[in-house]
Amino acid sequence: MMDPLGMLVILFIGMSVISILALLLLLLLKDEQKKRYVVYFLGIWGMVIAWVNVSSLPENFMGEIVRALILGALGAAAILLQFCGKKKSLAITARILAAISVIAGIIAAFLL
Numbered sequence: 001m002m003d004p005l006g007m008l009v010i011l012f013i014g015m016s017v018i019s020i021l022a023l024l025l026l027l028l029l030k031d032e033q034k035k036r037y038v039v040y041f042l043g044i045w046g047m048v049i050a051w052v053n054v055s056s057l058p059e060n061f062m063g064e065i066v067r068a069l070i071l072g073a074l075g076a077a078a079i080l081l082q083f084c085g086k087k088k089s090l091a092i093t094a095r096i097l098a099a100i101s102v103i104a105g106i107i108a109a110f111l112l
Helices: 002-026 032-055 060-083 088-111
Strands: none
Touching: 002 032, 002 088, 032 060, 032 088, 060 088
């Protein structure tokens, strides 16, 4: 039987591995259509990480909760930019926002 802290470590390691693999895919893929799907995944993944961060904080940690929600909103903004944007510069901006959302969310999860 595994204790709750062991399960939490496995959760964080799993989240980190998924994030690193998705970010590597975003950087290494050449096909623009596949990059679109990776950006959609990273945006949703950034929102999931934000939800995990928010749900793990007590209610009186308002600054940290707002920070986590802003990081989740960056993931949503990346999805909207990727979906609605027709220019190449908007696609690059969406990739950057999705990457920031995931990286900063994972860092925030490990530091809290």
